[in-house]
Amino acid sequence: MTAFPFGPAIAAAIFIAFCAITGAGAVIAALSKRIIRGVCGLALCCIGLAGLFYFLNSPFLALMEILIYVGAVCVTIVFGIMLAEPEEVLEGESRRDALVWGSCAMLVGAAFFLALSRIGLSHPWIEPASRADGSVAAIGVALLTTYSMAFEVISLVLLVAILGALVIARTGRGRA
Amino acid sequence: MNPDAARILYERPDAYLVVAAFLFACGIYGLLRRRTLIGMLIAGELIFAAASLNFMALNRFFSPDPVAGQVFVLFIMGLAAAEIAIALSIVIAIYRNYRSIRSREISELGG
Numbered sequence: 001m002t003a004f005p006f007g008p009a010i011a012a013a014i015f016i017a018f019c020a021i022t023g024a025g026a027v028i029a030a031l032s033k034r035i036i037r038g039v040c041g042l043a044l045c046c047i048g049l050a051g052l053f054y055f056l057n058s059p060f061l062a063l064m065e066i067l068i069y070v071g072a073v074c075v076t077i078v079f080g081i082m083l084a085e086p087e088e089v090l091e092g093e094s095r096r097d098a099l100v101w102g103s104c105a106m107l108v109g110a111a112f113f114l115a116l117s118r119i120g121l122s123h124p125w126i127e128p129a130s131r132a133d134g135s136v137a138a139i140g141v142a143l144l145t146t147y148s149m150a151f152e153v154i155s156l157v158l159l160v161a162i163l164g165a166l167v168i169a170r171t172g173r174g175r176a
Numbered sequence: 177m178n179p180d181a182a183r184i185l186y187e188r189p190d191a192y193l194v195v196a197a198f199l200f201a202c203g204i205y206g207l208l209r210r211r212t213l214i215g216m217l218i219a220g221e222l223i224f225a226a227a228s229l230n231f232m233a234l235n236r237f238f239s240p241d242p243v244a245g246q247v248f249v250l251f252i253m254g255l256a257a258a259e260i261a262i263a264l265s266i267v268i269a270i271y272r273n274y275r276s277i278r279s280r281e282i283s284e285l286g287g
Contacts, residue, residue: 060246
């Protein structure tokens with residue numbers, strides 16, 4: 001395959017590093033007390049996810065992931081945090097309640113994790129005999145031919161979402 | 177048993193599926209446990225990320241047409257961006273009315 005010495009080993013190490021970044025980001029996003037650290041965790045998770053997309057033969061989606069999630073979604077959430085000051089104070093919940101409900105939520109999460117991994121690992125997936133081209137050029141052609149209707153509808157949805165966001169955020173303004 | 181057990185780690189779908197399941201579990205935990213609307217929004221984004229990764233893994237290894245999954249994940253990203261824009265504007269409107277976005281205190285509806 002490759003003439004570079006230890007090429008697969010280095011690639012596997014980079015892959016494990018990206019998996020660890022994704023997992024660590026998700027844990028920070030779910031567990032951190034301060035909400036701004038949660039956003040940083042989400043950004044970290046998305047960077048790791050972009051790396052995993054690169055390993056899945058899709059550099060286009062890796063770039064889009066960084067562009068849309070880290071560049072747009074996380075920055076927008078940071079603006080929302082600065083405007084709405086969501087301090088997570090643990091008032092009205094005793095230490096025991098926090099422990100009980102925290103472990104309940106942890107249990108539900110663990111059950112989902114085990115069930116999904118079990119389904120994914122034990123299902124007899126069938127590999128296709130032949131595979132079409134999955135390059136960026138093929139994505140561009142597909143977006144403008146097979147999926148052109150969905151593409152247009154998505155752009156309409158985005159337009160309506162922007163207008164709706166402006167309208168909703170504006171209406172309460174007189175009272176402030 | 178598994179024919180691709182001899183393959184290197186990043187060319188097996190198992191690793192990607194497990195990471196996606198972990199992201200989904202983190203998202204569910206955050207959704208149950210967070211007390212502010214923005215925290216729940218972040219957990220929802222984690223679930224979106226898990227779904228995208230699952231789509232991409234199955235698309236890369238088991239789909240005869242690798243374009244379909246990539247286009248679909250692109251659409252997921254677009255819809256997630258639209259959802260974030262709407263949800264944050266709702267959060268800011270709620271904050272204007274209640275001076276708080278803690279989910280415990282937002283308990284009345286009115287027209």
